[in-house]
Amino acid sequence: MAGYSEQTFPLQVVDIDHEGDEISSGLDGITSVGGRPHVVFWHGGEAQTFATVMNVAIVSSNGKPLLAGELCKNFEAPRDVDGVVRFEVLRPD
Structure with a gap:
């Protein structure tokens, strides 16, 4: 996507939780x-990291891809x- 660069944060720990769809x-x-x-709960991260983020991929x-989608703002x-960053990811249909 023009104007956006990919950022990688290797060796991170996350917890992913999902309630069933309504x-x-x-x-x-x-x-x-x-x-x-x-x-998603990202251990050791900082919320300010997401200031310019639109999409998230967790591998x-x-x-193996675990989750990919739009960052919910x-x-x-x-x-x-x-001590963790809490954020939400919308998966495409």
């Missing part, structure tokens, strides 16, 4: 699915909480 049926019989973001030590901007 599924509901309307009176018209149409089922709607509301995707909930993944909550395991063996190179609408409701829960990345913030420092008890």
